[in-house]
Amino acid sequence: MTDPVHIPDGSPDLQHWDDDRHGSVTYRILVDADGGPSRGLVQGIAYLEPGDRENMHTHDIPETIHVLEGSGEARLQGNSLPLAPGDTLFVPAGAPHAWSAAEAEGLTLLFTFPTDRFAEVAYHFDAAA
Secondary structure, three states, X not given: OOOOOOOOOOOOOOEEEEEOOOEEXXXXXXXXXXXXXXXXXXXXXXXXXXXXXXXXXXXXXXXXXXXXXXXXXXXXXXXEEXXXXXXXXXXXXXXXXXXXXXXXXXXXXXXXXOOOOHHHOOOEHHHHO
């Protein structure tokens, strides 16, 4: 049996993508078997500054996102959807998707993958472009 774990606010450390391939996203992996006991669940928070984006990509496994703060847009299989606090999206495995923050405010997303480790989540940016 896996023991409960408390993850204090502000931990673990932030990570960042900022390049032409990925876009510009700061994120924190909260639940991950590499950082503590976890089985079948990875969860994190993505922070997009005003106007920032995570470029179009796919994964081999599904993903959910839940908007915590801010506003922006999701591009999901050719559709553009507005994002606002409280919105949740389910992204099937293999579905091309991207996120962008509104120019006037940032966007904070809670994301979840059904796997043990974030390192196991394959991001395919080139195939989705």
